[in-house]
Amino acid sequence: MHESYQPAVSALQRRFGAELREFRDEITLLVEPDHWIDAATALRDEFGFNSLEGITAVDYWPQQTPRFHIIAHIYSFSIHKTIILRVPLNGNSPTLPTLETVFPNANWHEREVWDMFGIRFEGHGDLRRILMPQDWQGHPQRKDYPLGYEEVQFTFNFDKISLKKPAPRE
Protein backbone atom coordinates (compact mmCIF):
# COMPACT_ATOMS: atom_id res chain seq x y z
CA MET A 1 0.00 0.00 0.00
CA HIS A 2 1.27 3.42 -0.95
CA GLU A 3 2.01 5.51 2.14
CA SER A 4 -0.26 8.38 1.06
CA TYR A 5 -3.26 6.10 1.65
CA GLN A 6 -2.23 5.39 5.23
CA PRO A 7 -4.02 8.21 7.16
CA ALA A 8 -7.36 7.67 5.41
CA VAL A 9 -7.24 3.89 5.65
CA SER A 10 -6.28 3.73 9.33
CA ALA A 11 -8.87 6.37 10.26
CA LEU A 12 -11.66 4.53 8.49
CA GLN A 13 -10.59 1.23 10.01
CA ARG A 14 -10.54 2.73 13.49
CA ARG A 15 -13.73 4.77 13.25
CA PHE A 16 -16.03 2.63 11.14
CA GLY A 17 -14.46 -0.83 11.46
CA ALA A 18 -13.75 -0.85 7.74
CA GLU A 19 -12.22 -4.00 6.30
CA LEU A 20 -9.20 -3.44 4.07
CA ARG A 21 -8.72 -5.40 0.86
CA GLU A 22 -5.75 -5.01 -1.44
CA PHE A 23 -5.60 -6.37 -4.96
CA ARG A 24 -3.20 -5.21 -7.70
CA ASP A 25 -2.29 -2.05 -5.74
CA GLU A 26 -5.91 -1.00 -5.40
CA ILE A 27 -7.20 -0.13 -1.96
CA THR A 28 -10.74 -1.27 -1.20
CA LEU A 29 -12.47 -0.54 2.10
CA LEU A 30 -15.56 -2.49 3.06
CA VAL A 31 -17.93 -0.55 5.30
CA GLU A 32 -21.33 -1.37 6.75
CA PRO A 33 -24.41 0.39 5.24
CA ASP A 34 -24.83 2.45 8.45
CA HIS A 35 -21.41 4.06 7.96
CA TRP A 36 -21.72 4.61 4.21
CA ILE A 37 -22.38 8.35 4.28
CA ASP A 38 -20.06 9.03 7.23
CA ALA A 39 -17.17 7.20 5.58
CA ALA A 40 -17.62 9.09 2.30
CA THR A 41 -17.95 12.42 4.13
CA ALA A 42 -14.81 11.74 6.16
CA LEU A 43 -12.89 10.87 2.99
CA ARG A 44 -14.02 14.07 1.30
CA ASP A 45 -13.63 16.53 4.19
CA GLU A 46 -10.64 15.18 6.10
CA PHE A 47 -8.49 13.32 3.60
CA GLY A 48 -9.01 15.26 0.38
CA PHE A 49 -10.76 12.56 -1.64
CA ASN A 50 -12.83 15.24 -3.27
CA SER A 51 -14.22 13.78 -6.48
CA LEU A 52 -16.50 10.84 -7.13
CA GLU A 53 -15.48 8.86 -10.19
CA GLY A 54 -18.47 6.58 -10.25
CA ILE A 55 -20.82 4.28 -8.40
CA THR A 56 -21.59 0.80 -9.57
CA ALA A 57 -22.90 -2.46 -8.16
CA VAL A 58 -22.26 -6.20 -8.39
CA ASP A 59 -24.94 -8.84 -7.91
CA TYR A 60 -23.86 -12.09 -6.17
CA TRP A 61 -27.15 -13.94 -6.70
CA PRO A 62 -28.10 -16.66 -5.59
CA GLN A 63 -26.14 -15.68 -2.49
CA GLN A 64 -28.38 -13.60 -0.21
CA THR A 65 -26.03 -12.27 2.51
CA PRO A 66 -24.75 -10.19 0.95
CA ARG A 67 -26.56 -10.24 -2.34
CA PHE A 68 -25.16 -6.93 -3.64
CA HIS A 69 -22.05 -4.87 -3.30
CA ILE A 70 -22.24 -1.16 -4.05
CA ILE A 71 -18.87 0.18 -5.15
CA ALA A 72 -17.84 3.84 -5.18
CA HIS A 73 -14.56 5.04 -6.66
CA ILE A 74 -13.45 8.24 -4.98
CA TYR A 75 -10.53 10.21 -6.37
CA SER A 76 -8.23 12.69 -4.67
CA PHE A 77 -7.00 15.55 -6.83
CA SER A 78 -4.38 16.43 -4.20
CA ILE A 79 -2.57 13.09 -3.82
CA HIS A 80 -3.81 11.67 -7.15
CA LYS A 81 -5.05 8.39 -5.75
CA THR A 82 -8.30 6.45 -5.94
CA ILE A 83 -9.86 4.82 -2.93
CA ILE A 84 -12.65 2.29 -3.39
CA LEU A 85 -15.53 2.04 -0.94
CA ARG A 86 -17.64 -1.07 -0.95
CA VAL A 87 -20.79 -1.72 0.98
CA PRO A 88 -22.50 -5.13 1.21
CA LEU A 89 -26.31 -5.24 1.01
CA ASN A 90 -28.53 -8.18 1.91
CA GLY A 91 -31.83 -9.36 0.48
CA ASN A 92 -33.63 -8.86 -2.80
CA SER A 93 -34.73 -5.25 -2.52
CA PRO A 94 -32.23 -3.40 -0.35
CA THR A 95 -32.01 0.31 0.34
CA LEU A 96 -29.07 2.59 1.00
CA PRO A 97 -28.90 6.28 1.89
CA THR A 98 -28.01 8.45 -1.08
CA LEU A 99 -24.50 9.78 -1.60
CA GLU A 100 -25.90 12.76 -3.50
CA THR A 101 -25.53 15.00 -0.45
CA VAL A 102 -21.79 14.36 -0.39
CA PHE A 103 -21.01 14.20 -4.10
CA PRO A 104 -23.68 15.79 -6.33
CA ASN A 105 -22.72 13.71 -9.36
CA ALA A 106 -23.82 10.57 -7.50
CA ASN A 107 -27.28 11.50 -8.78
CA TRP A 108 -26.99 9.87 -12.19
CA HIS A 109 -24.77 7.02 -11.03
CA GLU A 110 -27.33 6.06 -8.39
CA ARG A 111 -30.13 6.33 -10.90
CA GLU A 112 -28.23 3.88 -13.06
CA VAL A 113 -27.74 1.47 -10.15
CA TRP A 114 -31.48 1.70 -9.33
CA ASP A 115 -32.36 1.11 -12.97
CA MET A 116 -30.02 -1.82 -13.47
CA PHE A 117 -30.02 -3.49 -10.04
CA GLY A 118 -33.19 -2.30 -8.27
CA ILE A 119 -31.40 -0.88 -5.25
CA ARG A 120 -33.30 2.05 -3.74
CA PHE A 121 -31.45 5.14 -2.57
CA GLU A 122 -33.19 6.86 0.31
CA GLY A 123 -33.37 10.63 0.08
CA HIS A 124 -32.44 10.68 -3.59
CA GLY A 125 -33.95 13.70 -5.34
CA ASP A 126 -34.84 12.10 -8.63
CA LEU A 127 -34.88 8.31 -8.50
CA ARG A 128 -36.22 7.57 -11.97
CA ARG A 129 -34.95 5.03 -14.47
CA ILE A 130 -32.14 6.50 -16.54
CA LEU A 131 -31.20 4.05 -19.30
CA MET A 132 -34.20 1.74 -19.64
CA PRO A 133 -37.67 3.02 -20.66
CA GLN A 134 -39.70 4.43 -17.78
CA ASP A 135 -42.31 1.64 -18.00
CA TRP A 136 -39.78 -1.19 -17.98
CA GLN A 137 -40.36 -4.12 -15.64
CA GLY A 138 -37.43 -5.66 -13.80
CA HIS A 139 -33.80 -4.68 -13.40
CA PRO A 140 -31.67 -6.01 -16.27
CA GLN A 141 -28.25 -6.37 -14.70
CA ARG A 142 -29.40 -8.60 -11.87
CA LYS A 143 -28.00 -12.08 -12.28
CA ASP A 144 -31.47 -13.68 -12.15
CA TYR A 145 -32.53 -11.60 -15.14
CA PRO A 146 -32.13 -13.64 -18.35
CA LEU A 147 -29.21 -12.78 -20.57
CA GLY A 148 -31.01 -13.52 -23.82
CA TYR A 149 -31.03 -16.72 -25.87
CA GLU A 150 -34.81 -16.88 -25.75
CA GLU A 151 -36.38 -20.32 -25.83
CA VAL A 152 -38.66 -20.93 -28.79
CA GLN A 153 -42.32 -20.72 -27.83
CA PHE A 154 -44.54 -23.62 -28.83
CA THR A 155 -48.20 -24.14 -27.95
CA PHE A 156 -47.34 -26.57 -25.15
CA ASN A 157 -44.95 -24.17 -23.34
CA PHE A 158 -46.30 -20.79 -24.42
CA ASP A 159 -47.43 -19.60 -21.00
CA LYS A 160 -44.38 -20.91 -19.18
CA ILE A 161 -42.01 -18.95 -21.43
CA SER A 162 -44.20 -15.85 -21.45
CA LEU A 163 -43.72 -15.64 -17.70
CA LYS A 164 -39.93 -15.47 -18.04
CA LYS A 165 -39.83 -13.01 -20.93
CA PRO A 166 -37.85 -9.87 -20.19
CA ALA A 167 -40.18 -7.63 -22.20
CA PRO A 168 -42.42 -5.22 -20.27
CA ARG A 169 -45.78 -6.75 -19.38
CA GLU A 170 -49.13 -5.09 -18.91
Next chain:
Amino acid sequence: MTEQQLFEMGGMEHLFSERAMRGETMVLNMGPQHPSTHGVLRLVLELDGEIVQNCVPDIGFLHTGVEKNMEGKTYQKAEVMTDRLDYMNTIGNNLVYCMAVEKLCDLDVPPRAQGIRVILAELQRIASHLLWLGTSALDLAAMSVFLYAMREREMIMDIFELVSGQRMMTTYIRPGGLWRDVPVEFEQTVREFIRILPKRIDEYESLLTKNPLFIERTIGIGKISVEDCIRWGVTGPVLRGSGMGFDLRKVHPYMGYEQYDFNIPTETGGDINARYKVRVQEMRESIRIVEQALDKLPLGPVRSNNRKYVPPPRSEIGTSMEALIHHFKLWTEGFTPPVGSVYAVTESPRGELGCFLESDGSPKPYRVHFKTPSFTNLQIMPLLSKGHFVADLVGIIGSIDIVLGDTDR
Protein backbone atom coordinates in the same frame (compact mmCIF):
# COMPACT_ATOMS: atom_id res chain seq x y z
CA MET B 1 -51.66 22.44 -15.50
CA THR B 2 -54.19 19.98 -16.82
CA GLU B 3 -53.99 16.26 -16.25
CA GLN B 4 -53.11 15.63 -19.89
CA GLN B 5 -50.09 17.96 -19.72
CA LEU B 6 -48.83 16.41 -16.50
CA PHE B 7 -48.95 12.98 -18.06
CA GLU B 8 -46.83 14.17 -20.96
CA MET B 9 -44.07 15.31 -18.63
CA GLY B 10 -43.44 11.65 -17.79
CA GLY B 11 -42.78 11.97 -14.08
CA MET B 12 -40.44 14.96 -14.41
CA GLU B 13 -42.77 17.46 -12.72
CA HIS B 14 -40.59 17.74 -9.61
CA LEU B 15 -37.65 18.96 -11.69
CA PHE B 16 -39.37 22.12 -12.88
CA SER B 17 -40.27 25.26 -11.03
CA GLU B 18 -43.67 26.37 -9.76
CA ARG B 19 -43.77 28.91 -12.56
CA ALA B 20 -43.68 26.12 -15.13
CA MET B 21 -46.56 24.40 -13.39
CA ARG B 22 -48.58 27.62 -13.52
CA GLY B 23 -47.77 27.99 -17.19
CA GLU B 24 -45.71 31.19 -16.83
CA THR B 25 -42.64 29.58 -18.32
CA MET B 26 -42.73 27.15 -21.17
CA VAL B 27 -41.59 23.54 -20.99
CA LEU B 28 -40.17 22.57 -24.35
CA ASN B 29 -39.00 19.23 -25.61
CA MET B 30 -35.79 19.18 -27.68
CA GLY B 31 -34.77 15.94 -29.32
CA PRO B 32 -34.22 13.00 -29.26
CA GLN B 33 -34.18 13.42 -33.03
CA HIS B 34 -32.52 16.79 -33.31
CA PRO B 35 -29.53 17.46 -35.59
CA SER B 36 -27.52 19.29 -32.94
CA THR B 37 -27.78 16.74 -30.14
CA HIS B 38 -24.95 14.63 -31.59
CA GLY B 39 -26.89 11.41 -31.43
CA VAL B 40 -30.14 10.65 -29.69
CA LEU B 41 -30.26 12.93 -26.67
CA ARG B 42 -33.48 14.43 -25.40
CA LEU B 43 -33.44 17.67 -23.47
CA VAL B 44 -36.48 18.97 -21.66
CA LEU B 45 -36.13 22.74 -21.36
CA GLU B 46 -37.88 25.25 -19.20
CA LEU B 47 -37.90 28.54 -21.05
CA ASP B 48 -38.64 32.06 -20.00
CA GLY B 49 -39.01 33.65 -23.40
CA GLU B 50 -35.76 32.68 -25.11
CA ILE B 51 -33.81 32.19 -21.89
CA VAL B 52 -33.17 28.68 -20.58
CA GLN B 53 -34.24 28.43 -16.92
CA ASN B 54 -33.66 24.73 -16.52
CA CYS B 55 -32.55 21.87 -18.69
CA VAL B 56 -33.15 18.21 -17.93
CA PRO B 57 -31.23 15.71 -20.08
CA ASP B 58 -33.02 12.45 -20.78
CA ILE B 59 -30.69 9.69 -21.97
CA GLY B 60 -30.92 5.99 -22.67
CA PHE B 61 -32.14 6.01 -26.26
CA LEU B 62 -28.97 4.25 -27.38
CA HIS B 63 -28.78 1.76 -24.52
CA THR B 64 -27.65 -1.55 -25.96
CA GLY B 65 -26.96 -3.56 -22.81
CA VAL B 66 -23.24 -3.83 -23.53
CA GLU B 67 -22.30 -4.47 -19.89
CA LYS B 68 -24.89 -7.23 -19.52
CA ASN B 69 -23.92 -8.83 -22.83
CA MET B 70 -20.25 -8.90 -21.90
CA GLU B 71 -21.08 -11.05 -18.87
CA GLY B 72 -22.18 -13.79 -21.24
CA LYS B 73 -19.03 -13.87 -23.35
CA THR B 74 -15.46 -14.93 -22.67
CA TYR B 75 -12.89 -12.20 -22.06
CA GLN B 76 -11.64 -12.34 -25.64
CA LYS B 77 -15.08 -12.28 -27.22
CA ALA B 78 -16.38 -9.55 -24.92
CA GLU B 79 -13.78 -7.17 -26.30
CA VAL B 80 -15.58 -6.65 -29.62
CA MET B 81 -18.45 -5.06 -27.71
CA THR B 82 -16.18 -2.33 -26.33
CA ASP B 83 -15.72 -0.83 -29.81
CA ARG B 84 -19.41 -0.09 -29.91
CA LEU B 85 -19.48 2.05 -26.77
CA ASP B 86 -17.83 5.26 -27.81
CA TYR B 87 -17.73 4.94 -31.54
CA MET B 88 -15.44 7.97 -31.88
CA ASN B 89 -12.81 6.40 -29.62
CA THR B 90 -12.82 2.73 -30.55
CA ILE B 91 -9.09 2.20 -30.07
CA GLY B 92 -9.28 3.88 -26.66
CA ASN B 93 -12.12 1.61 -25.57
CA ASN B 94 -10.15 -1.47 -26.61
CA LEU B 95 -7.19 -0.05 -24.76
CA VAL B 96 -8.97 0.52 -21.46
CA TYR B 97 -10.62 -2.90 -21.55
CA CYS B 98 -7.32 -4.64 -22.37
CA MET B 99 -5.57 -2.66 -19.63
CA ALA B 100 -8.18 -3.87 -17.13
CA VAL B 101 -7.76 -7.48 -18.26
CA GLU B 102 -3.97 -7.14 -18.14
CA LYS B 103 -4.15 -5.69 -14.65
CA LEU B 104 -6.43 -8.50 -13.54
CA CYS B 105 -4.24 -11.24 -15.01
CA ASP B 106 -0.94 -9.47 -14.25
CA LEU B 107 -0.06 -9.71 -17.93
CA ASP B 108 2.94 -7.99 -19.51
CA VAL B 109 2.77 -5.98 -22.73
CA PRO B 110 5.91 -5.91 -24.94
CA PRO B 111 7.41 -2.43 -25.57
CA ARG B 112 6.68 -2.49 -29.30
CA ALA B 113 3.02 -3.20 -28.63
CA GLN B 114 2.93 -0.34 -26.13
CA GLY B 115 4.44 2.03 -28.67
CA ILE B 116 1.94 1.07 -31.37
CA ARG B 117 -0.91 1.37 -28.87
CA VAL B 118 0.19 4.92 -28.04
CA ILE B 119 0.46 5.90 -31.72
CA LEU B 120 -2.99 4.55 -32.52
CA ALA B 121 -4.58 5.99 -29.39
CA GLU B 122 -3.20 9.44 -30.21
CA LEU B 123 -4.34 9.18 -33.83
CA GLN B 124 -7.74 8.24 -32.49
CA ARG B 125 -7.70 11.30 -30.26
CA ILE B 126 -6.92 13.50 -33.28
CA ALA B 127 -9.71 11.81 -35.27
CA SER B 128 -12.17 12.34 -32.45
CA HIS B 129 -11.19 15.99 -32.00
CA LEU B 130 -11.40 16.55 -35.76
CA LEU B 131 -14.93 15.22 -35.85
CA TRP B 132 -15.78 17.30 -32.80
CA LEU B 133 -14.27 20.39 -34.41
CA GLY B 134 -16.24 19.89 -37.60
CA THR B 135 -19.59 19.14 -36.02
CA SER B 136 -19.48 21.72 -33.26
CA ALA B 137 -18.41 24.42 -35.71
CA LEU B 138 -21.29 23.27 -37.90
CA ASP B 139 -23.62 23.76 -34.94
CA LEU B 140 -22.46 27.35 -34.79
CA ALA B 141 -23.09 27.70 -38.54
CA ALA B 142 -19.48 27.43 -39.76
CA MET B 143 -19.98 25.06 -42.63
CA SER B 144 -16.61 24.68 -44.32
CA VAL B 145 -14.59 23.49 -41.31
CA PHE B 146 -16.69 20.35 -41.23
CA LEU B 147 -15.71 19.39 -44.76
CA TYR B 148 -12.00 20.01 -44.15
CA ALA B 149 -11.99 18.18 -40.80
CA MET B 150 -13.70 15.14 -42.29
CA ARG B 151 -11.10 15.08 -45.07
CA GLU B 152 -8.26 14.73 -42.54
CA ARG B 153 -10.20 12.31 -40.37
CA GLU B 154 -10.58 10.06 -43.38
CA MET B 155 -6.78 9.75 -43.56
CA ILE B 156 -6.72 8.44 -39.98
CA MET B 157 -9.50 6.00 -40.79
CA ASP B 158 -7.35 4.78 -43.69
CA ILE B 159 -4.46 4.18 -41.29
CA PHE B 160 -6.76 2.10 -39.07
CA GLU B 161 -7.89 0.16 -42.11
CA LEU B 162 -4.27 -0.42 -43.04
CA VAL B 163 -3.36 -1.95 -39.67
CA SER B 164 -6.54 -3.80 -38.81
CA GLY B 165 -8.67 -4.14 -41.93
CA GLN B 166 -11.42 -2.05 -40.34
CA ARG B 167 -12.04 1.67 -40.36
CA MET B 168 -13.87 1.99 -37.07
CA MET B 169 -14.56 -1.22 -35.13
CA THR B 170 -10.98 -2.37 -35.15
CA THR B 171 -10.59 -4.62 -32.06
CA TYR B 172 -6.91 -4.33 -32.94
CA ILE B 173 -5.59 -4.09 -29.38
CA ARG B 174 -5.89 -7.43 -27.61
CA PRO B 175 -5.18 -8.49 -24.02
CA GLY B 176 -1.41 -8.91 -23.81
CA GLY B 177 -0.53 -6.93 -26.94
CA LEU B 178 -1.96 -6.51 -30.41
CA TRP B 179 -3.74 -8.65 -32.94
CA ARG B 180 -0.62 -8.63 -35.18
CA ASP B 181 2.25 -6.37 -36.07
CA VAL B 182 1.68 -3.31 -38.25
CA PRO B 183 2.39 -3.61 -42.00
CA VAL B 184 5.61 -2.13 -43.41
CA GLU B 185 3.86 0.88 -44.98
CA PHE B 186 2.57 1.94 -41.56
CA GLU B 187 5.47 4.16 -40.49
CA GLN B 188 5.65 6.02 -43.79
CA THR B 189 1.88 6.56 -43.92
CA VAL B 190 1.73 7.94 -40.39
CA ARG B 191 4.75 10.20 -40.98
CA GLU B 192 3.16 11.56 -44.12
CA PHE B 193 -0.02 12.28 -42.18
CA ILE B 194 1.67 14.06 -39.27
CA ARG B 195 3.72 16.08 -41.74
CA ILE B 196 0.66 17.63 -43.36
CA LEU B 197 -1.64 17.87 -40.33
CA PRO B 198 -0.07 20.89 -38.54
CA LYS B 199 -0.63 23.09 -41.60
CA ARG B 200 -4.22 21.90 -41.79
CA ILE B 201 -4.78 22.74 -38.12
CA ASP B 202 -3.48 26.25 -38.86
CA GLU B 203 -6.06 26.38 -41.60
CA TYR B 204 -8.92 25.49 -39.25
CA GLU B 205 -7.68 28.03 -36.77
CA SER B 206 -7.59 30.73 -39.42
CA LEU B 207 -11.23 29.95 -40.11
CA LEU B 208 -12.38 30.03 -36.49
CA THR B 209 -10.06 31.43 -33.81
CA LYS B 210 -10.31 35.07 -34.86
CA ASN B 211 -13.64 34.83 -36.60
CA PRO B 212 -15.83 37.51 -34.91
CA LEU B 213 -19.00 35.46 -35.34
CA PHE B 214 -17.40 32.43 -33.75
CA ILE B 215 -15.98 34.50 -30.87
CA GLU B 216 -19.36 36.13 -30.28
CA ARG B 217 -21.03 32.75 -29.99
CA THR B 218 -18.41 31.11 -27.77
CA ILE B 219 -16.83 33.54 -25.28
CA GLY B 220 -18.55 33.66 -21.92
CA ILE B 221 -21.07 30.97 -22.83
CA GLY B 222 -21.43 27.71 -20.93
CA LYS B 223 -19.04 28.72 -18.16
CA ILE B 224 -18.00 26.35 -15.39
CA SER B 225 -15.43 26.78 -12.62
CA VAL B 226 -12.75 24.29 -11.57
CA GLU B 227 -14.46 23.76 -8.19
CA ASP B 228 -17.70 22.81 -9.90
CA CYS B 229 -15.84 20.50 -12.27
CA ILE B 230 -14.28 18.65 -9.32
CA ARG B 231 -17.55 18.53 -7.40
CA TRP B 232 -19.34 17.06 -10.39
CA GLY B 233 -16.49 14.72 -11.35
CA VAL B 234 -16.01 16.36 -14.74
CA THR B 235 -12.75 15.50 -16.52
CA GLY B 236 -11.06 15.93 -19.86
CA PRO B 237 -11.01 19.07 -22.02
CA VAL B 238 -13.87 20.60 -19.99
CA LEU B 239 -11.76 20.49 -16.80
CA ARG B 240 -8.65 21.68 -18.64
CA GLY B 241 -10.64 24.47 -20.25
CA SER B 242 -11.53 25.67 -16.77
CA GLY B 243 -7.87 25.99 -15.81
CA MET B 244 -6.79 22.72 -14.20
CA GLY B 245 -3.98 20.92 -16.00
CA PHE B 246 -5.15 17.43 -15.16
CA ASP B 247 -4.41 14.67 -17.62
CA LEU B 248 -4.27 10.98 -16.72
CA ARG B 249 -1.49 10.44 -19.26
CA LYS B 250 0.74 12.64 -17.08
CA VAL B 251 -0.67 11.84 -13.62
CA HIS B 252 -0.92 8.06 -13.97
CA PRO B 253 1.21 7.27 -17.03
CA TYR B 254 0.24 4.06 -18.79
CA MET B 255 1.63 2.37 -21.91
CA GLY B 256 4.89 4.27 -21.53
CA TYR B 257 3.48 7.81 -21.80
CA GLU B 258 6.16 8.92 -19.32
CA GLN B 259 8.84 8.63 -22.04
CA TYR B 260 7.22 11.21 -24.28
CA ASP B 261 7.60 14.93 -23.96
CA PHE B 262 4.28 16.72 -24.27
CA ASN B 263 2.37 19.56 -22.63
CA ILE B 264 -1.10 19.65 -21.17
CA PRO B 265 -2.89 22.59 -22.80
CA THR B 266 -5.00 24.55 -20.35
CA GLU B 267 -7.18 27.62 -20.67
CA THR B 268 -8.77 29.65 -17.93
CA GLY B 269 -11.97 30.85 -19.59
CA GLY B 270 -14.07 27.79 -18.71
CA ASP B 271 -16.37 28.59 -21.63
CA ILE B 272 -16.94 27.10 -25.07
CA ASN B 273 -14.05 29.09 -26.53
CA ALA B 274 -11.61 27.76 -23.90
CA ARG B 275 -12.64 24.19 -24.62
CA TYR B 276 -12.20 24.81 -28.34
CA LYS B 277 -8.67 26.12 -27.78
CA VAL B 278 -7.77 23.22 -25.49
CA ARG B 279 -8.87 20.64 -28.06
CA VAL B 280 -7.06 22.32 -30.93
CA GLN B 281 -3.86 22.46 -28.84
CA GLU B 282 -4.34 18.83 -27.85
CA MET B 283 -4.28 17.83 -31.49
CA ARG B 284 -0.89 19.52 -31.85
CA GLU B 285 0.40 17.77 -28.71
CA SER B 286 -0.87 14.43 -30.02
CA ILE B 287 1.13 14.97 -33.21
CA ARG B 288 4.23 15.45 -31.07
CA ILE B 289 3.54 12.24 -29.16
CA VAL B 290 2.98 10.25 -32.36
CA GLU B 291 6.24 11.60 -33.79
CA GLN B 292 8.25 10.67 -30.70
CA ALA B 293 6.59 7.26 -30.42
CA LEU B 294 7.46 6.53 -34.06
CA ASP B 295 11.07 7.55 -33.49
CA LYS B 296 11.37 5.40 -30.39
CA LEU B 297 9.35 2.43 -31.64
CA PRO B 298 11.48 -0.65 -30.83
CA LEU B 299 11.52 -3.87 -32.80
CA GLY B 300 10.36 -7.07 -31.20
CA PRO B 301 7.26 -9.11 -30.46
CA VAL B 302 3.84 -7.46 -30.24
CA ARG B 303 2.24 -10.07 -28.01
CA SER B 304 3.02 -11.27 -24.53
CA ASN B 305 4.71 -14.65 -24.24
CA ASN B 306 2.37 -15.75 -21.45
CA ARG B 307 0.68 -18.71 -23.13
CA LYS B 308 -1.97 -19.10 -20.44
CA TYR B 309 -3.61 -15.87 -21.62
CA VAL B 310 -2.27 -15.07 -25.08
CA PRO B 311 -2.58 -17.44 -28.06
CA PRO B 312 0.70 -18.72 -29.54
CA PRO B 313 1.84 -17.58 -33.02
CA ARG B 314 0.52 -19.60 -35.94
CA SER B 315 4.00 -20.81 -36.90
CA GLU B 316 4.35 -22.62 -33.59
CA ILE B 317 1.06 -24.47 -33.74
CA GLY B 318 2.25 -26.76 -36.51
CA THR B 319 5.33 -27.93 -34.62
CA SER B 320 4.60 -27.70 -30.89
CA MET B 321 2.09 -29.88 -29.06
CA GLU B 322 1.85 -27.43 -26.13
CA ALA B 323 1.16 -24.52 -28.47
CA LEU B 324 -1.64 -26.49 -30.11
CA ILE B 325 -3.20 -27.32 -26.73
CA HIS B 326 -2.94 -23.72 -25.58
CA HIS B 327 -4.50 -22.48 -28.78
CA PHE B 328 -7.33 -24.97 -28.47
CA LYS B 329 -8.01 -24.20 -24.82
CA LEU B 330 -7.87 -20.44 -25.34
CA TRP B 331 -10.31 -20.42 -28.22
CA THR B 332 -12.79 -22.94 -26.83
CA GLU B 333 -12.80 -22.35 -23.10
CA GLY B 334 -11.02 -19.00 -22.77
CA PHE B 335 -8.59 -18.08 -19.99
CA THR B 336 -9.35 -18.02 -16.29
CA PRO B 337 -8.03 -14.95 -14.46
CA PRO B 338 -7.67 -14.88 -10.66
CA VAL B 339 -10.61 -13.88 -8.46
CA GLY B 340 -10.73 -10.16 -7.74
CA SER B 341 -11.76 -6.80 -9.10
CA VAL B 342 -9.73 -4.13 -10.85
CA TYR B 343 -10.28 -0.63 -12.19
CA ALA B 344 -8.22 0.68 -15.11
CA VAL B 345 -8.33 4.28 -16.31
CA THR B 346 -7.22 6.05 -19.46
CA GLU B 347 -7.51 9.57 -20.78
CA SER B 348 -9.99 9.34 -23.62
CA PRO B 349 -10.60 12.33 -25.94
CA ARG B 350 -13.55 13.22 -23.71
CA GLY B 351 -12.03 12.66 -20.27
CA GLU B 352 -11.48 9.87 -17.82
CA LEU B 353 -12.56 6.54 -19.25
CA GLY B 354 -12.52 3.74 -16.68
CA CYS B 355 -13.18 0.04 -16.87
CA PHE B 356 -14.22 -1.88 -13.78
CA LEU B 357 -13.84 -5.64 -14.04
CA GLU B 358 -14.84 -8.20 -11.47
CA SER B 359 -13.77 -11.79 -11.93
CA ASP B 360 -15.04 -14.89 -10.12
CA GLY B 361 -12.30 -17.06 -11.63
CA SER B 362 -14.39 -18.25 -14.59
CA PRO B 363 -13.54 -17.53 -18.25
CA LYS B 364 -16.34 -14.96 -18.45
CA PRO B 365 -16.21 -11.59 -16.69
CA TYR B 366 -18.56 -11.60 -13.70
CA ARG B 367 -19.24 -7.88 -13.97
CA VAL B 368 -17.98 -5.24 -16.37
CA HIS B 369 -18.70 -1.59 -15.87
CA PHE B 370 -17.53 1.33 -17.94
CA LYS B 371 -17.18 4.67 -16.23
CA THR B 372 -17.62 6.80 -19.30
CA PRO B 373 -16.68 10.48 -19.58
CA SER B 374 -19.76 11.44 -21.61
CA PHE B 375 -22.04 10.17 -18.84
CA THR B 376 -20.41 12.29 -16.14
CA ASN B 377 -19.88 15.33 -18.34
CA LEU B 378 -23.45 15.40 -19.63
CA GLN B 379 -24.72 15.65 -16.09
CA ILE B 380 -23.57 19.28 -15.82
CA MET B 381 -25.81 20.44 -18.70
CA PRO B 382 -28.26 22.21 -16.31
CA LEU B 383 -25.33 24.11 -14.76
CA LEU B 384 -23.89 25.15 -18.09
CA SER B 385 -27.08 26.18 -19.83
CA LYS B 386 -28.90 28.16 -17.14
CA GLY B 387 -29.46 31.75 -18.23
CA HIS B 388 -28.37 31.31 -21.84
CA PHE B 389 -30.37 31.51 -25.05
CA VAL B 390 -31.82 28.38 -26.63
CA ALA B 391 -29.57 29.01 -29.63
CA ASP B 392 -26.48 28.85 -27.38
CA LEU B 393 -27.59 25.51 -25.97
CA VAL B 394 -26.61 23.94 -29.27
CA GLY B 395 -23.06 25.26 -28.88
CA ILE B 396 -22.88 24.11 -25.26
CA ILE B 397 -23.87 20.54 -26.10
CA GLY B 398 -21.22 20.56 -28.80
CA SER B 399 -18.57 21.95 -26.49
CA ILE B 400 -18.79 19.14 -23.89
CA ASP B 401 -18.29 16.67 -26.75
CA ILE B 402 -20.62 13.87 -25.80
CA VAL B 403 -21.02 10.64 -27.69
CA LEU B 404 -24.34 9.05 -26.92
CA GLY B 405 -23.05 5.53 -27.43
CA ASP B 406 -20.65 6.30 -24.61
CA THR B 407 -23.37 7.75 -22.38
CA ASP B 408 -25.93 5.02 -22.77
CA ARG B 409 -23.71 1.96 -23.20
